[in-house]
Amino acid sequence: MAEASQKTVLVIGAGIVGVSTAYRLQKAGYQVSLVDRIGPCAGTSYGNAGGIVDSCVPNALPGLIKNVPKMLLDPTGPLTVRWSYLRQITPWLVKFIDEARPEKVKHNSKALHQLTSRAVGAWNSLLDETKLRHLMVDKGWLKVYDSEDEFNATHNMREILLKNGAEFDVLGIGDIRDLEPNLSHIFKHGIYHKNSRFLLNPEKTVHGIADAFKQAGGQIVISDIHTIKEEQGVVSAIGSVGTLKADKLILSAGAWSRHLAAQMGADLPLDTERGYHLMMPVIEEKGIDRPVVYGEKSFVLSPMERGIRMTSQVEFAGLDRGPDFRRVRKLLPYAQKMLPSLKAEEQDVWLGYRPSMPDSLPVIGTSPKSENVVFAFGHQHLGMTLGPITAQVIEEILAGNKTSFPIWPYRANRF
């Protein structure tokens, strides 16, 4: 602790990963500056489905290629590619398809399980310490299927969960009704991740952790960082408010981390799987008690403090192209079909940028150029789940301790 207290740290990016990390390091005795170009929770951590999901299933799975044409042709299907982005995303997609090989799926799911199985524990400690426990609900995460074929297609996924020891229940029509009586009765099958949790308000949660960080003596700096470097043991982050210097730098800028990581010697296939949300009014009665995924359409309805949030599937269109909210609006009839009591009125819409590597694993560990710069990004569909456990690992790395589990699967030079 004495050693930590002499050290200064810059954390770049104040989403769930950066905020959790900044809080932990500040409490461990470091003098931390949390740097964001806009402020806490301005990125993807703002509008997600809020799930702390106990699932280690990677996104690339065997049989993927044969389903892609069907997915792309369906205007309400789970996948879109903006044609103007096809050339840029192709190398990423080639790597992604390669990750669907059985031996890679085995490796990736095991590496994910190391993190997801510890995620709820890390959230519990963080929320207890920051007095935000009331924002997390312990009612699991439910996926429902109306067609036999769609449910049968989850066989692979269930096998992966079983092999890794991730608990889930397979539900029949009666079990689904017991759990969520207001869902439409069209759903014949369900998969219930009972150890999952969800956040009633992801934005409030991230802001709450950022406030606790400030109360612990941490500093928030607004600066758009364009350059990071290390010279003679001193790290610098250069941006819109000039140069910030420290002993250590944590790069946690989510989907925007790639060019900064490249400056530290890592040429990474980090891209973004964009996703939308559409908020609808709160349902006072006859709503749902937990996030429910419509399996066939891959969208989620989450009961949140501000209303029912529908989050959509994946769009490949990079970081710079504008939103196409038609994608999420087209799902409204399906949401209504799923939950008849839903008031399918749009309150607001939002676009977020999942930071994704082709193997579905985050990048956690020291940079190739300097041990003083540590990477913490690329948490894809599970960044909300994995923010606090990533923060624990970063603290162990900075302390120079052996990490509590092997972190080589997340190393930057794995591609």
Ligand SMILES: Cc1cc2nc3c(=O)[nH]c(=O)nc-3n(C[C@H](O)[C@H](O)[C@H](O)COP(=O)(O)OP(=O)(O)OC[C@H]3O[C@@H](n4cnc5c(N)ncnc54)[C@H](O)[C@@H]3O)c2cc1C
């Ligand atoms: C529709 C949707 C639903 C989702 N649902 C879930 C879910 O249910 N459960 C789950 O676990 N995950 C979910 N996710 C994924 C999750 O939201 C992300 O993985 C997570 O928010 C990423 O967190 P982060 O801290 O890495 O990045 P972000 O939250 O994006 O934060 C990055 C921060 O870096 C800042 N930044 C960027 N560049 C710079 C720069 N150059 N200088 C300074 N600051 C910079 C940004 O302003 C931003 O604040 C979902 C995502 C989407 C899009």
